[in-house]
Amino acid sequence: xxxxxxxxxxKNGNDKGSxxxxxxxxxxxxxxxxxxxxxxxxxxxxxxxxxxAFDHDCREGICGMCSMYINGRPHGPLRGVTTCQLHMRSFxxxxxxxxxxxxxxxFPVIKDLAVDRSSFDRIMSAxxxxxxxxxxxxxxxxxxxxxxxxxxxxxxxxxxxxxxCVAACKNASAMLFVxxxxxxxxxxxxxxxxxxxxxxxxxAQMDEEGFGNCTNTYACEAExxxxxxxENIARMNREYLKAQLT
Amino acid sequence: MNTLDSKIPPGPLExxxxxxxxxxxxxxxxxxxxxxxxxxxxxLAGASAAASLAEMGYKVKVFCFQDSARRAHSIAxxxxxxxxxxxxxxxxxxxxxxxDTIKGGDYRAREANVYRLAxxxxxxxxxxxxxxxxxxxxxxxxxxxxxxxxxxxxxxxYAAGQTxxxxxxxxxxxxxxxxxxxxxxxxxxxxMLDVVVIDGKCRGIIxxxxxxxxxxxxxxHAVLLCSGGYGNVFYxxxxxxxxxVTAAWKAHKRGAFFGNPCFTQIxxxxxxxxxxxxxxxxxxxxxxxxxxxxxxxKQKDDKRNPNDIPEDERDYYLERRYPAFGxxxxxxxxxxxxxxxxxxxYGVGTSKMAVYLDFSFNMKxxxxxxxxxxxxxxxxxxxxxxxxxxxxxxxYGNLFDMYKQITGEDPYxxxxxxxxxxxxxxxxxxxxxxxxxxxxGLYALGEANFSxxxxxxLGASALMQGLADGYFVIPYTIGAYLxxxxxxxxxxxxxxAFVEAEKKVSETINRFFEIKGxxxxxxxxRKLGKIMWDKCGMARNEKGLKEAIQEIRALREEFWKDVRVxxxxxxxxxxxxKAGRVADFLELGELxxxxxxxxxxxxxxxxxxxxxxxxxxxxxxxxxxAYVASWEYKGNEWQLHKEELQxxxxxxxxxSYK
Ligand SMILES: Cc1cc2nc3c(=O)[nH]c(=O)nc-3n(C[C@H](O)[C@H](O)[C@H](O)COP(=O)(O)OP(=O)(O)OC[C@H]3O[C@@H](n4cnc5c(N)ncnc54)[C@H](O)[C@@H]3O)c2cc1C
Ligand code: FES
Numbered sequence: 001x002x003x004x005x006x007x008x009x010x011k012n013g014n015d016k017g018s019x020x021x022x023x024x025x026x027x028x029x030x031x032x033x034x035x036x037x038x039x040x041x042x043x044x045x046x047x048x049x050x051x052x053a054f055d056h057d058c059r060e061g062i063c064g065m066c067s068m069y070i071n072g073r074p075h076g077p078l079r080g081v082t083t084c085q086l087h088m089r090s091f092x093x094x095x096x097x098x099x100x101x102x103x104x105x106x107f108p109v110i111k112d113l114a115v116d117r118s119s120f121d122r123i124m125s126a127x128x129x130x131x132x133x134x135x136x137x138x139x140x141x142x143x144x145x146x147x148x149x150x151x152x153x154x155x156x157x158x159x160x161x162x163x164x165c166v167a168a169c170k171n172a173s174a175m176l177f178v179x180x181x182x183x184x185x186x187x188x189x190x191x192x193x194x195x196x197x198x199x200x201x202x203x204a205q206m207d208e209e210g211f212g213n214c215t216n217t218y219a220c221e222a223e224x225x226x227x228x229x230x231e232n233i234a235r236m237n238r239e240y241l242k243a244q245l246t
Numbered sequence: 247m248n249t250l251d252s253k254i255p256p257g258p259l260e261x262x263x264x265x266x267x268x269x270x271x272x273x274x275x276x277x278x279x280x281x282x283x284x285x286x287x288x289x290l291a292g293a294s295a296a297a298s299l300a301e302m303g304y305k306v307k308v309f310c311f312q313d314s315a316r317r318a319h320s321i322a323x324x325x326x327x328x329x330x331x332x333x334x335x336x337x338x339x340x341x342x343x344x345x346d347t348i349k350g351g352d353y354r355a356r357e358a359n360v361y362r363l364a365x366x367x368x369x370x371x372x373x374x375x376x377x378x379x380x381x382x383x384x385x386x387x388x389x390x391x392x393x394x395x396x397x398x399x400x401x402x403x404y405a406a407g408q409t410x411x412x413x414x415x416x417x418x419x420x421x422x423x424x425x426x427x428x429x430x431x432x433x434x435x436x437x438m439l440d441v442v443v444i445d446g447k448c449r450g451i452i453x454x455x456x457x458x459x460x461x462x463x464x465x466x467h468a469v470l471l472c473s474g475g476y477g478n479v480f481y482x483x484x485x486x487x488x489x490x491v492t493a494a495w496k497a498h499k500r501g502a503f504f505g506n507p508c509f510t511q512i513x514x515x516x517x518x519x520x521x522x523x524x525x526x527x528x529x530x531x532x533x534x535x536x537x538x539x540x541x542x543x544k545q546k547d548d549k550r551n552p553n554d555i556p557e558d559e560r561d562y563y564l565e566r567r568y569p570a571f572g573x574x575x576x577x578x579x580x581x582x583x584x585x586x587x588x589x590x591x592y593g594v595g596t597s598k599m600a601v602y603l604d605f606s607f608n609m610k611x612x613x614x615x616x617x618x619x620x621x622x623x624x625x626x627x628x629x630x631x632x633x634x635x636x637x638x639x640x641x642y643g644n645l646f647d648m649y650k651q652i653t654g655e656d657p658y659x660x661x662x663x664x665x666x667x668x669x670x671x672x673x674x675x676x677x678x679x680x681x682x683x684x685x686x687g688l689y690a691l692g693e694a695n696f697s698x699x700x701x702x703x704l705g706a707s708a709l710m711q712g713l714a715d716g717y718f719v720i721p722y723t724i725g726a727y728l729x730x731x732x733x734x735x736x737x738x739x740x741x742x743a744f745v746e747a748e749k750k751v752s753e754t755i756n757r758f759f760e761i762k763g764x765x766x767x768x769x770x771x772r773k774l775g776k777i778m779w780d781k782c783g784m785a786r787n788e789k790g791l792k793e794a795i796q797e798i799r800a801l802r803e804e805f806w807k808d809v810r811v812x813x814x815x816x817x818x819x820x821x822x823x824k825a826g827r828v829a830d831f832l833e834l835g836e837l838x839x840x841x842x843x844x845x846x847x848x849x850x851x852x853x854x855x856x857x858x859x860x861x862x863x864x865x866x867x868x869x870x871x872a873y874v875a876s877w878e879y880k881g882n883e884w885q886l887h888k889e890e891l892q893x894x895x896x897x898x899x900x901x902s903y904k
Contacts, residue, residue: 030521038525050812053820058322059487060486087651121316124418124419128422132373140331140375141389146383153378153380154382190378
């Protein structure tokens with residue numbers, strides 16, 4: 001396959017940045033998208049040009065590190081698939097592909113396609129945990145959890161923290177990310193004890209980081225590579241209301 | 247010269263840890279506040295250690311090269327974590343987990359360490375559940391278990407095919423809680439590039455801020471390396487792209503011995519290589535062997551669609567060769583058996599380097615069971631298939647999706663094609679019972695150390711070990727050292743040793759840019775990987791290993807003459823990071839081959855073709871090689887030290903899974 005790439009290049013956070021166009025021949029449909037980027041980078045290095053900086057690590061769709069905005073969609077055209085799991089067979093010979101970084105005030109660009117998502121860590125530090133010290137735990141099977149609740153908690157916990165939800169949202173809201181953690185812990189008896197405090201603190205931190213408001217467009221759910229449901233947002237809103245009332 | 251003192255406590259096996267634990271010197275709370283600990287790595291080992299130590303009152307700094315602690319490679323672990331809970335009432339016990347692990351490791355691990363691991367395993371599950379880790383559950387609300395290889399009990403706890411993710415997010419949440427409280431300072435996007443040793447003790451590290459490129463000096467009363475394994479020395483492996491040996495290797499070059507470097511785990515069930523562009527290999531969890539049957543056609547070069555090959559023309563070679571364990575033999579055995587079939591010409595797929603992992607049998611069985619449960623009396627084939635598919639989806643859905651995404655084939659309809667791939671490294675920094683390396687004050691935890699898995703790790707035991715080390719071992723054993731350090735004031739980082747170490751790092755970085763060669767880093771990495779896979783991979787022999795050593799030396803020379811690293815040192819520069827890692831792999835590779843060469847026996851993942859039984863099984867030589875090979879770096883060469891292994895509680899025998 002022959003591919004034309006329009007890639008966002010930006011030297012660092014202070015640089016304005018612009019699109020550059022690259023041609024790539026002999027792309028195999030079996031390549032992953034990032035392998036295609038590897039080939040491009042090898043070519044750039046051999047030509048004494050600056051390779052494109054991008055984040056990636058596991059290349060298995062689980063670490064949440066990869067973060068490319070491809071043809072106007074976070075992680076590209078397939079539903080429920082991260083950039084690293086996207087393969088070139090999803091494109092056609094002769095296609096032009098536009099690649100950009102996540103765009104959000106709370107995710108400043110570091111270089112090219114790599115952004116700073118440390119705001120997510122700070123939200124987690126504010127309350128995304130159960131306050132249990134090592135050694136405090138009771139026998140595991142003393143806490144019985146209905147399978148249905150456990151499964152729901154697991155579905156929320158499957159979030160990989162990649163930030164696609166923020167990149168997809170016109171308001172750059174982080175509601176899906178935050179609500180997934182709030183939900184997971186609210187659904188489990190271990191997490192109930194601190195549920196009120198948790199939701200208040202996490203939401204406060206989210207606001208402080210400069211994420212936008214949720215206006216219920218649900219682009220986040222549509223673009224989430226782990227198909228995290230917007231029901232979590234509804235649950236978080238209920239938790240938040242409850243916490244405010246008491 | 248350093249001698250190897252494993253510091254194994256005296257007394258009967260069952261009492262060693264409990265007795266020792268209650269006699270280790272303590273550090274009082276006021277003193278803890280002035281003791282600083284550096285943790286390199288935020289995977290299961292690092293995150294659990296850092297959180298636990300901070301909860302105890304120590305001042306902790308954590309480093310990782312990813313943009314968040316949550317992205318450490320542990321996140322990718324799929325299948326599960328072992329614990330001797332005996333919830334299934336199938337005869338499990340601490341002793342049985344201990345025994346299985348020693349036997350699985352082909353009798354090349356320390357009894358005392360492994361017993362301790364088995365003892366604390368149950369606490370890990372309790373801790374994780376308390377954190378809110380959503381393990382799989384049964385309808386009654388109890389925790390669920392599955393089987394893994396090398397055992398005949400069900401002791402593996404899991405969260406679909408995402409167990410590592412859930413466990414790491416648990417440990418990460420504990421870590422973030424401490425970060426929020428200010429007891430842990432987090433340094434994400436930082437890479438440790440050297441350790442600082444002062445008067446024989448480890449006193450800190452040099453790290454590079456990966457965004458600004460600035461080198462930083464950090465002091466610590468103790469340093470914990472939790473930096474993971476080095477499988478990427480093979481270029482293609484199931485590890486994350488950034489997994490590397492650099493932290494461990496720099497420590498090795500400063501005096502920490504390296505244990506059993508050649509002990510590598512090749513995992514039998516991975517998606518086969520599809521082309522030259524391949525950057526990594528993807529694991530299909532061992533848990534799939536619970537429900538998948540492995541086979542090849544009985545006829546060579548059989549081109550038929552696998553679904554058209556009748557039952558009696560299939561060779562379920564694991565069930566045939568190992569009837570007692572069948573598809574659940576340990577990984578080293580399963581990998582070699584797959585290689586044997588493919589080498590003999592029975593492989594499948596276009597490359598012929600693959601075997602089938604087939605779920606149709608169990609999908610049908612589950613479908614029928616479900617139909618019965620739901621009181622359906624005459625379910626149609628289609629209904630059974632649909633119900634069976636639902637069960638399989640619940641257990642392994644994400645793995646099936648991943649397979650489909652990568653290969654373009656639907657594993658619900660056709661058997662998966664799989665082949666062995668590099669997965670885990672049992673070798674690592676040598677540590678004593680306290681997890682301390684041969685440099686006082688420097689510890690190694692998790693996959694970075696060599697300690698518990700001998701020559702072959704059992705499935706679902708790495709997660710157990712990482713969390714055991716971090717939650718339940720180091721918080722106690724570090725007291726043995728730190729209780730003597732309460733009078734040590736923080737050493738200023740403008741002292742000579744820090745300056746010298748930083749200068750060395752900076753010189754290496756500058757050297758990369760000065761070369762201005764013609765080939766990108768990956769070119770050398772790929773070449774190294776090929777040498778390692780061909781000559782120090784699933785099968786090794788004297789001639790090949792000797793050749794490999796020469797080839798690696800030549801490649802290393804070429805690298806330092808011809809590598810091209812673009813950009814500059816003072817910016818975000820992933821190519822520079824790669825260059826540093828590959829430079830270290832180019833040294834490690836040589837040591838791995840030397841280690842494989844000196845071990846004139848086959849054991850676990852180390853298979854020397856010269857040493858095999860008539861049936862092609864690994865042939866150990868316990869009289870000569872029941873030791874840990876521990877290597878000391880001496881400038882241009884290495885010196886071998888042997889830690890003899892004592893088996894006092896287990897009768898050492900030829901491993902049999904028949
Ligand atoms: C695909 C896959 C599936 C697996 N499935 C299972 C399973 O089901 N069950 C099981 O028991 N085991 C499994 N394993 C093995 C297990 O996941 C690992 O052995 C284990 O997670 C390693 O944990 P760790 O904490 O030692 O290191 P890692 O999780 O690898 O963490 C290493 C940390 O060190 C940091 N680091 C490394 N070098 C530096 C440096 N120089 N400077 C700063 N930071 C550095 C990294 O940033 C990272 O935070 C699997 C492995 C793979 C590859
Ligand atoms: S690289 Fe890990 S999710 Fe894509």
